[in-house]
Each structure stands twice: as structure tokens, then as C-alpha cells.
Amino acid sequence: MKKYFVYIVVVLLPIFAVAQKQENKSDLEYQSLIPVEKQSLLKNVDVIFNTRLAFDNKFEEGDYESSNFSSNQFRLEIKGKIHEKVSFRFRDRYTREHKVGNLDNMSRSTDLAYLVFTLSPQTKLTLGKQSTDWGGMELDLNPIDILEYNDLIEYADNYLIGATISHTLKDGKNTFGLQALNTRTKSLDVQYEGYDISGLTAAKAPLAFVSSWRGSLFEGKIKTAYSYSYFTEAKNKVMHYFVLGNKYKSNNLTLMYDFQYSFEALDNKGIASNIITSGFQAPAEDVKYIEHWLRAEYKIQPNVNILLTVMTNNTYAKSNGNSNEKLVTTYGLIPTVEYSPFKDLNLRFYVSYVARKYNYSSYSETQFSAADRNTGRFSIGFIAPLLVF
Template sequence: MKKYIIYWIFLLPILSFGQIKTLEENAGQQPLIPTPKLTLLKDVDIIFNTRMAFDNYFVNGDHTNSAFSMNQLRLEVKGKIHDKVFFRFRNRYTKIADNGTVDNINRAVDMAYLVFDVTPQAKFSFGKMIGDWGGYELLTNPIEILSYNTINNTADNFLVGAAFSFALEDHKNIFNFQLLNSRTKTFQEQYATNLPPGIEISEMPLAAVGNWKGHLFDNKLETTYSYSFFNDAKNAKGNYVSLGNKFKAGKLTLFYDFQYSNEGLDRKSVVTNIIKSKYVYAAEDVSYMENWVRAEYQIRPRLNLLLTVMNSNASWNGNPDPNKENNLLKSYGIIPTVEYLPFKDFNLKFYAGYIAKKNNYSSYAQNTFGAVDGTTGQVSFGIIAPLLVL
């Protein structure tokens, strides 16, 4: 027994010294993420905007294909990095990563910009941002839009530039002004060999945007109205008007967008593709006019019904044919959708949706350019989730 007591007398100081040394080493070791950085992370969100589905495709009523698809996957990182500096970055992994040769940034990058708080009411932004054209179709998270109308589906909606916004004291009226590159591609890449004779490249191919966001009638009605001017070429300008309206009453939310785009040179290429059997050049003096309506109704706390209705008109006002008919195409779309939210505290939805679209070409377009009417359909069963991981 005495022998064991002697052992412990000698071992206790050694063990105590080892514990003290370990504690000192742990106290001096820096964490993987320094404490000051951890305070920054509390103001930063990392989101995987996701939509995945089993899609079934139809053309003119005939089934053509069925496949599982990752319809949307956009990684978004946003938050404050300073009391007066906010940043936002969003990258799309479901888009071909071709280079934006004008702005030197990949076109798969939706947004990469900084916002500086100049005053509590004024902000300045710089970088790649969404064009504030107005309209709720474009402003809605893309994972919520099963199919876009013609203008938003074919336009360059994410461009590099600068913006200044100012809010009135009540913050119910916000005015935003943007100066952006008018496109992501160079003039030559945009129109290739289709450039009409006499069109000259602009030395400042920019887009100027003015937008008003209003909150009216105790916030029951919200608006986002804009006018945009595109200086695409010296003798081919563009004008774009968009009027977005959002009305909310109880369980019903109703959106209505009206959009009109007049283009000296066809930026959307819809008219150009119709007339290409007879004309080798991009169409001049074209216009697009659209209506987009979306209704959302919560019939139960976890069950939503949605209905989207849209139409689009494409016209060639500069057609040199004396027997011309300006309007070439009227297209229509309807998207009924059912959503089920299985969790109270987690924004994930199972959905079933049907996308039906129809193209009605004018008799002039059919007889002159060989255009053929047609319908497309898509039945989808899937999941929509903005996955907030941080």
C-alpha cells in the first residue's frame, strides 16, 4: 500500500503539469473562423434556390418526352459586411456558363453587386444587378416562375452598371435610377451577320432606367412602374415601359404586369426568327406588348392554389411590304398550379403544375413566311425550396 502511495506522490505533479500545459495550448489556439468574422456571419445568408421536378412534355397534344430535371439551382449569398455596405451574389448552375464579353463576367452570374448606404433614405449600388424594368414577373424569385412570358424570357435582365435609389421619409415611395450596359454580348455577337445595312454601332451602348415603387391604400396595393431607354445603335434606339401591380386582400394576392417594348433593332429576335425565310437581316422597328396576371390563394394554411395567365403580341412595324400586316404573332399561356407545404417552420413546397402555351400566327405571317400555329404543354411534379443553409 505504501508503494502505491509513493507512486501517486510522484505522478500527481506530472499529470497536473500536463493538464495545465494542455489548457494553455487550447487557450492560445485560434478558432478556424476568428471571432470578429463570426459576428459578420450573423448578417449573411447563404441560400440554395432550388426547383426540381419530374417533367412531361407535349407538342400539339402529343407526348414527346418525360424526364427528371433540375429546373433551377441558384446559389445566393447576401448580407451586410459593414454597417453601411451590403452585398449580393447569385450564380445560376442551370445555365450555360458562356462569357459576357461586354461586361467581362460570366452570364451564369445573375447578380454580383455592392450597395452603399449614403443616408438612411439614399443608396448607391454598383456591379451586376437585375434591370429594374418594373413588373412582378421578373422580380419574383425564379424558382417560383414555372415559365416566363416572351419579353422576360428573351431579354438580357442582368446587366453591369450603377444605380441610385431614394426613398421618401415614409419609405412608401422609392425612386430608383439605373445606368446599365444595354446588353451582355458585343454588337457583333448580338446580331452577327444579320445586321441591316446603314445601322451604326453606338459609342455608348447603355440603358437608362427610371423606376417608381409605391405602397398605396394601407399597403394593399403595391406598384413597380418603369421607363427604360436603350441606346443600342446610333440610328436604332429602344423604349421599354413596364407597369407592375400587386394587390393583396386576405388570403388572395393578385399580380398584373403590362409591358410594352418598342425596338429600333429586334433585341428579342422573335420577329426576326419569323421573317428569316425571306429576310436575311434582323428586323427593324419592332414592338412587343404583353399582359401577365398571377393569382395566389391560400385555401388552407399549408395548401395554395395558383393561376398564371399571359399573352404576348409581336409586331413588325418596319415591314417594307406595302401589303403588310404589322402584327405577326399572338401567343397565350396558362399555368394552373397546386402547392403543398408539409412543414410549418420550413419553406419547402411540393407542387403540381401544368404549363400550356399556344402560338397564333397572323394569316400574313403564315402565307408570307410559312409560319405554323402550334401548342406546347408541360406537366410537372416537383419541389420548390429556397434552402437557407446559413
């Protein structure tokens, strides 16, 4: 029996060897999912998971309300070059409801989706959905680094479709930009749904124009991000928006300060409207928002950073024929400690407390029955722009 088995092996072994050789050759004929000639493009592409996850403990009027784990931020970002003079950037927010704007036909969860064309070494053209270049340091920071925004950025449409032309002077220290954008992501009737807008006429061209200057002074110790914006909200209803952003850095200390002023013939942010209207009434008009934002960072050790954010907003609006009624002052205080355990990975564990206070004016208390309140949120979590590819 063994003799016959040996004969069978001797006969079949060459056949198996040929078959194996053919199989290996066949494997080599399968093409990669990404063509070989295009794989070199991947060296210019980054895939980033912008992440912030925390265990949040919430308080209302000083009383404990609830605790839960929360993915506060998760924004998938892909960016890179697809040509010597063309680059792209895409960022989508998975922690925001997917709702398509009826004006720009794009989901509000998508922050960025644009192309950048290098027209010259100093001049660039950006087309697509992009960050509105308000200026200021608060909006410039990665959103995962902001535990809570001040009121204007919190309630504004900060990402809009349009075009930007920017030019950097030959000194490399000053960049000037001009944007033309949609005023918002939604049409007038959808933006002000629930309000009486029968007295308003939608603008035929609801466009916004933003001019900006970003500078570097005193050998880079001071950075500036200033802007002026003109928004057409409706026919004969415009918004003027000024932002003065400043940043000082020296050794282990970084200071950032933003001043913002917004005059809105029609209340774009909705903060004033939420106070003075009830039921189906017209949105607030002749609204003024005056805001201050200050952030200090100090690195006490190479892997330990302490931060303090202080912010305030004052809201004024036209009411009963008076266009200068103060409605509310809001305050924010955010002390934070960060610990970075890795030298070669930007991952930080943090402990913070977000304290907010809403101080309504006597006018708002008398006319609209508004009542002061305060909130708090104690969080333990981590922040990481994870470069996964």
C-alpha cells in the first residue's frame, strides 16, 4: 500500500508544482485598488480624526443635573495636493445633524469642501465651502480646542460657499484677503421659520463680502487677524461685522484677545429675537452685539499646560421704538489643565470647568419676564487631531 502511495505522490507532485506556480503568477496579475501610477499622490494626502471625547457633569443654578460620556467633537478631515498648483481640503462633522441647506445645497455637517489654486507664489484662489474669514483667534483655532464658543461664533453660520482671493506680501508677514460668499446656508424663509417676515423682501442676491488682514509684528511675537464683513440679509437689511483678533507669544506664555462688533439690521444670530419675541412675531431689528474673548495659555512643564478663557457678550436691540435697549450680558469662564503624555503624538488629556452666566437687564426682566441663570459643566476627557494616514 505504501508503494502505491509513493507512486501517486511522484505522479501528482509535478502537477501540484505547476498549479502552484500558475496560482502565484495569477496573484501577481491582480491590480491594486489604487493604481500604481497614482499611489505617489498619497504622500501628499493627510487623513485626520479631529476628536474630543469627555465625561461631562452638568450643573444648573449650582445644582447637579446629570453625567454622561459624550463625543463632543468628531470631524473627519482629508486634505492634500492633487496637482502642483491645486490642493483640496474636506472636513465633515459627525457630531452634527446632517441637514442640507436649501440655499447652498450642502449638508450643514460639512465644514469644509474646497479647492485652492496657486495663481502665483503669493496669490491663491479658494473655491467651495470654506471658513468665513471673520478674523479673530477664536475661530482660527481647531474646533476641538474650543470647549465652548462665545455667542457670536456659536450662533453664526461660520462655513459658507463662495470664493476667496488672498495675497501675501513678499515679506511673508502680511496677507490680505477678499471673500464673496453666500450670506447663509438657507433661504430667508427657512432661516427665519417661525417668525413673521411678511414685512421683509428676500434679497435677489443674498451675498456677503469679507475683507481681512493677517499680520505678523515684532519678529512674530504678535499676530493679528482683523476683518470687516458686509452681509445682505434681506432687501435693505444688511449686517456690518468687525473683528479685531490679536495673539502674543513669548516663551511658555500665549495670550489671545478678540474684540467683535456686529450691527445687524435684521437679527442674524437670533439671540435678541429669542428674548423679545413670543409666538409668531417679526425677528428683532437694529441689533448690536459687542463681544470680548480672552484666552491665556501657560506651559508650566513640557507636558503640562494650563489655560484660562474669559468671554463676554452684550446684546442690544430695537424695542418699542428705542433702538438702544440692552437685553442681556453673558459671561463665560473656562479654566483648563491639559496633560500630554506623548512627545511624538498630539494627544492631550484635560480637566475643565465651563461656567456660563446670563445676566438679563432690568428692561428684559420687566418687558419679557427674562430671569438670570447660570450653568456649569465639569469635564474629564481627551483632545486629539489624530493623523491616521
